[in-house]
Amino acid sequence: MNEQCAKCGGACCKVLIIPARDHAEREWIEGRAIMMTDSQAVIESRCRHLSEDGRCLVQDNKPLYCKLAEVNDAICKLCMVAKGNALTKSPDSAKTS
Ligand code: SF4
Numbered sequence: 001m002n003e004q005c006a007k008c009g010g011a012c013c014k015v016l017i018i019p020a021r022d023h024a025e026r027e028w029i030e031g032r033a034i035m036m037t038d039s040q041a042v043i044e045s046r047c048r049h050l051s052e053d054g055r056c057l058v059q060d061n062k063p064l065y066c067k068l069a070e071v072n073d074a075i076c077k078l079c080m081v082a083k084g085n086a087l088t089k090s091p092d093s094a095k096t097s
């Protein structure tokens, strides 16, 4: 695990990012999301493969989505902001689309 992820404690493994583009999607998500951007919502959801000390227990077989994740990419920043892990200054800078 790299240093930044170790400090972060796995913010991206504790949330789900789902679309919130139109009125119907946003209405359904209202009250469930811990953060919303113009097009996405972040919901608390801890991955069952995340260990108590913040390690991925399926490192060699983790999903493609996780394999593609990169420190400081837009999803990383969005997760960090949503979890309150200071990395970026505001949710606006974490928008992914
Ligand atoms: S949110 Fe970013 S820094 Fe935190 S664990 Fe995930 S990739 Fe690493």
Ligand code: SF4
Binding pocket: 010, 012, 013, 047, 048, 049, 050, 051, 055, 056, 057, 058, 059, 062, 063, 066
């Ligand atoms: S599979 Fe591993 S990297 Fe992916 S969300 Fe779960 S704990 Fe994190």
